[in-house]
Amino acid sequence: MREPTSMQECVYYTDRIFEKGKAKAWVFKEQCPKCGKALMGKPVEKGKVKIRADEYVCPECKYTVPKQEYEDSLTTNIKYVCPHCQNSGETQIPYKRKKVQIIDEETLKKTSVETLRFQCSSCKKNIDITKKMK
Numbered sequence: 001m002r003e004p005t006s007m008q009e010c011v012y013y014t015d016r017i018f019e020k021g022k023a024k025a026w027v028f029k030e031q032c033p034k035c036g037k038a039l040m041g042k043p044v045e046k047g048k049v050k051i052r053a054d055e056y057v058c059p060e061c062k063y064t065v066p067k068q069e070y071e072d073s074l075t076t077n078i079k080y081v082c083p084h085c086q087n088s089g090e091t092q093i094p095y096k097r098k099k100v101q102i103i104d105e106e107t108l109k110k111t112s113v114e115t116l117r118f119q120c121s122s123c124k125k126n127i128d129i130t131k132k133m134k
Helices: 067-072
Strands: 010-017 022-028 055-057 064-066 075-081 088-094 098-103 110-119 126-130
Touching: 022 126, 055 067, 064 067, 075 110, 088 110, 098 126
Parallel strands: none
Antiparallel strands: 010 022, 022 075, 055 064, 075 088, 098 110, 110 126
């Protein structure tokens, strides 16, 4: 599995450490489906990337794809050490976050968070990479 050499080629990248394990996940940008010359990315205005934009644009031919449609076609690459059995492995899953109920350790209340969920190849237990909370 190829790891990214710079953040310019990634839509998403994270490096998380759990109590007894860790996970590194990244999603590569795709080539423009129209011209195939450049990587799709968020629109750039006056040298600044519009990070909250609802679309991805090809810098060469200006072809535009809605954010949800583009992100649904991407694949997440994950290298991990399982927090349950310490098995290290690699996997690929679709880049789709799922809503999962967790118990907030401070307030002891159930909250819903978005997560990338995959299973350990050895013990088959779920491993979650949650979206960072504010």
